[in-house]
Amino acid sequence: MSTAIQSVGNYLDIFTEFEKHAPGREIAWLRDLRATAFARFCETGFPTPHDEDWRFTNVSEIARTQFALVKESSARNSISNLKSASVAGSAARLVFVDGAFVSELSTTGALPAGVEVLSLTQAITHRAKELEAYLGRYVDIRRDAFAALNTAFLDDGAYVRVRRRNVVDAFIHLLFVSTQNEIPTMSHPRNLLVFEDESQATVVEEYVSLGDGTVLSNSVTELAAGENATVSHYMIAREHRKAFNVSTLRIQQARSANVASHSLLLGGGLVRNNVHPVLAGEGGECLINGLFVGEGRQHLDNYMYVEHASPHCSSRQFYNGILDGRSHGVFHGRIVVHKDAQKTDAKQTNRNLLLSDDAQIDTKPQLEIYADDVKCTHGATIGQIEENALFYLQSRGIDEVAARRLLLLAFASECLDRMRPGAARDYSERLIHQHLLSVANHVPSAPSGNGKERSWEEIG
């Protein structure tokens, strides 16, 4: 089960150094959290395809690479020409460069009073007591080596707290940018999103690359939704092809909470997105809605682990995949229905479009049902662009490339249609349109003219 001890040895040096300067190192519970997590990581090492949960994804390239933490991001100065304008419809934007919060690039001005958005480092420094009830309580570091690694290097990210009954229409934008070009670097963004009872808000997490270097982004987001809260969470991965992106969204839902998780995997070389909701209170609803678009040699792994721990909850998993070139997509949908979770209603659907002979999809439903009065269905389809539909469009004057693009957009719009109408959905639509343009043309996403720096404009 473990990988070679050498790769872990490198981390020991980095961790030892990190601990000396880590925020909140004087706080006992936080110190223990990191230490326990690191010990666990050393025990297990990185997962291998022998682990059932990682059967289709080989992370040996991550295990072999010597990643370094970025200290003072020198790049922060080089990107001072970043547009300070935020995405239309966002109420706040926190920008993290190589894992560290940059206040000069961030804005929280338009937030109403009952909504607090700050960097995790700030929260650890000023509100540690408040964090103790949530931070590290949900994500399972015993089961998940990447989550353990993230927890060991817990440093910065976003702390979002929406107070009871507060409703925010505009979305909260968390933007993670990697800028390094030389040596391989890593960051472990840690987000804590707490939505109190009856609150309503939307958070968008986005990962982009400005630099060209090999980079590992290993993020963990713990999301606690209180009773009757309504939450939408977006995870948008848009990095370059030498990026490794592992993300874990661990959701804890109280009674009658309604959480929608939307994930768009549009970039990255090797991407693994874990979504793990626990329906802990009666009557909760969870929607996990995803789109992954692969080209070249991209590997996009979507791992879902839905736990029905309470009666009368419903969950839906809808994933659409478009795979071209020699890309490899994975959909692993686990549903666990605990013994007392009667009247569970769970549904899972994975639809895939393969655009080339070498594209590949592994789709695996996994239902573990321990209650006896439940409704669980699952289904998957794998197909190509419909020839009849393509000809129909061409027979009306639309050229083949444009027709392909229209059909890909139509397929992707199944995912868009499940997003609540609003600014976050509009933003997602723009990004998807942009991305599918290149897929339809069968042109790999063009690298920047200079070869090194990419401009902000190219990303936005």
Added chain:
Amino acid sequence: MSLLEIKNLHVTVGGHEILKGIDLTVNAGEVHSIMGPNGSGKSTLAQVLARRQTYEVTQGEVLFKGKDLIAMKPEEAACEGVFMAFQYPVEVPGIGNTYFLRSALNAIRKYRGEDEVDAVDFLPMFREKLKLLEMDEKLMSRSVNEGFSGGEKKRNEILQMAVLEPKLAILDETDSGLDIDALRIVAKGVNAMRSPERAMVVVTHYQRLLNYIVPDFVHVLVDGKLLRSGGPDLALELEEKGYGWIEDEARQGAPASA
């Protein structure tokens, strides 16, 4: 110059020769009907003219406005002015009817060097055609043909024809599966499109449609060959006697002209 000239056209599909030497000339302003028993090659002819690539032309040529039609891709043929109303129109989920039609119109306009039409300018003309085909505007907010009944799908084909204003319209068994009311509406739409600049090829199995869309010429296609041509009366004769007698005549070497 004739609008459409088909000379000795041989077409093979999946290794089988379906069209075995078709000769046909269609001039602007004319309405031709192609009738024949099932399996005679009527749909094959329509699909070849619309440039479906799975139909292989092994011999002969087709000139459209003097240009080599067989050399054109489906979108080129469409932009040059060929329109086929499908026998079985597909549903295309995720693409709105109105958006699709406006995109098609703009693709054709762009090809011709004309300005594109924006969503606002498109509507008045579009609504006019909707009325002609007695279609509810609400249907148009749905995806292409999504959840449409057979009759609605066929009317949608004629609606598209009305908006795109082709030079040559090929109707592939547009009447099959329609009740009398739908038939009347479809015919109304088609007849409204008749003009001296436009030609139509109406492929049909049943004579009934031709009571509503009265053709100038009727041709009988049997086993991949046009065995006989005539005026509208020929259609009535077929209705009465079936197709068998034409095959007999052909075998005996009787003349095929009207």
